[in-house]
Amino acid sequence: MGDSPPQKHRILMVSDFYYPNFGGVENHAYYLSQCLLKLGHKVVVVTHAYGNRSGVRYMTGSLKVYYVPWRPFCNQSTFPTLYGILPIIRTILIRERITVVHGHQTFSTLCHDALLHARIMGYKVVFTDHSLHGFGDVGSIHMNKVMQFTLADVSQAICVSHTSKENTVLRSGLAPEKVFVIPNAVDTAMFKPALERPGGLEIVVVVISRLVYRKGADLLVEVIPEVCRLHPNVRFIIGGDGPKRVRLEEMREKHSLFDRVELLGAVPHAQVRSVLISGHIFLTCSLTEAFCMAILEAASCGLLTVSTRVGGVPEVLPDDMIVLAEPDPGDIVQAIQKAIYMLPEIDPQVMHNRMRELYNWRDVAKRTEIVYDRASKCPNQSLLESLSRYLSCGAWAGKLFSLVMILGFLFWHLLELWQPADDIEEVPDVIFSHNCDEEMLQKS
Amino acid sequence: MVIFSISNARYTYVHDQKYPSKDVDIHHIVSRRSNAKYLVYATALLVLACALYLYVLKGKSISFVYYSLLFDIFLVKLLLGKPVKKESVVIMPAFGVQLETHYVSGKVIRYFVPIDNILKPVLIECVTPVTCYWTLSLIIRGESEMVLVFKNLRPPVKMLVHVWKALCAATDSKEETCTHAE
Incomplete structure (x- = not known):
């Protein structure tokens, strides 16, 4: 008996974070969508x-985007x-005949709202968490409660690393068997190493990140002078902007490192590769990271990575492509020294080829397809069955969440009367006759 | 002379030819009587009845009645203000396109677009904060904004297609659409 053809889904990707904005979530949603379209x-x-x-x-590739005229409110x-x-x-949902709703990112209110309404209307929903969150501060406590509400009735969830999965399960109370781990990928066609490696005795360390506390900008301030003191042939190129830029400028002035520390400011995404290929080592000092996309981009460009051992970072690259350190200035300095000694063994082209095999969007799409198949097999449940799960979210919160769902259900039925x-x-379904960017998807 | 018509719960599309010249093509979108307005009137009457009850039987101030009347006027104006009876497109191939809006009051607003100014008629999807719908627009030469063919009514795409095809024929535009997957 032959296998039945794979089920074709009609997916609605929902997130506040999308092009023309740039970032990990935006990239993920775009490339995943493109490859899912390729899969039919x-x-x-x-x-x-x-x-x-x-x-x-x-x-x-005929990817349709609804830019709903709601203005952003915060971040x-x-x-x-x-x-x-x-x-x-x-x-x-009705006009596009959607079967699965896929929301991205905890901080997206549009995502939370859409998943809530999709569940009310009986659609299958999938949620992807791209970040790690704390448990102690007021913001995290509030966000975790919102997550608990959103994920109480979700069909399946996806996390970008095993650390992220643990974090999500702990925060939301979601059953671990409902959570899949699918790492991010990189468009290796966009991040090719330079034809010739930067020559000379000089070693260039590249840093590209937002200059904020979470990304370890304060660690950088302490690490750079020490590395420059130990290795006179090391130079730093720092791309990115943020509130901590002032501290880096003060450090550069204090230690007279104007000729050895270059601050580029904000780097447009299209120019990231040109900055990366001018270096030998990529440094990231993040204090928390679910999955660092920048590491993949740097490795694809043939740079050896030095990173802090936080969150999902240890899962990202094989040991011979990354040097890990504790988020401590002394340990990071030692890791950079180790990376400098490892440099002669690194072949950027070999590294790029390995990255192309390890991380490609087609693989991510195929794994996500399995999650959609699982979600579509989940039994349809009535509002009453769903309410029991919302009630278990807390003594007061449970009742509040249930009330929100009941009111949403009534509003939905009112809309059904107003506009059946x-x-x-x-x-x-629109199919454009010309095949744009065919090459991009072939290579990724 | 009515050539062709389609109806649904809210709109009726009529393809008409009034003039002896076969070239002049008229397309009407007629708004069908909605039950919503009766609901508005019923609500207004209910508010007024409550105010009168409070004034006559409960001895409340007459200002209650005045305020309820003001509220009723506001409600009717807000929900039923300037109701449109129909919108028409008069296509004169060698001359231009006239867009007409007919109000229930009898008032008619006409807007003429010379044929040379029309680059292309397009069927596009409109997105508002609360809904999405199809709309027919004209791309005008030298203008940054398109001209909506039906400014007040939102007929379904099956009605718009007929008007779009007629406009394409009149402006010598190819009926270009994207390939639709079966």
């Missing part, structure tokens, strides 16, 4: 408007209205 699934993205970019836009996230987004989400699903026109 239908993918539609919903995000908020960016400046005057609102309405429907088409991206490479590129929309204002949490709970029910304000229900009419538009319902319309999109039959009145919402289904959109034909």
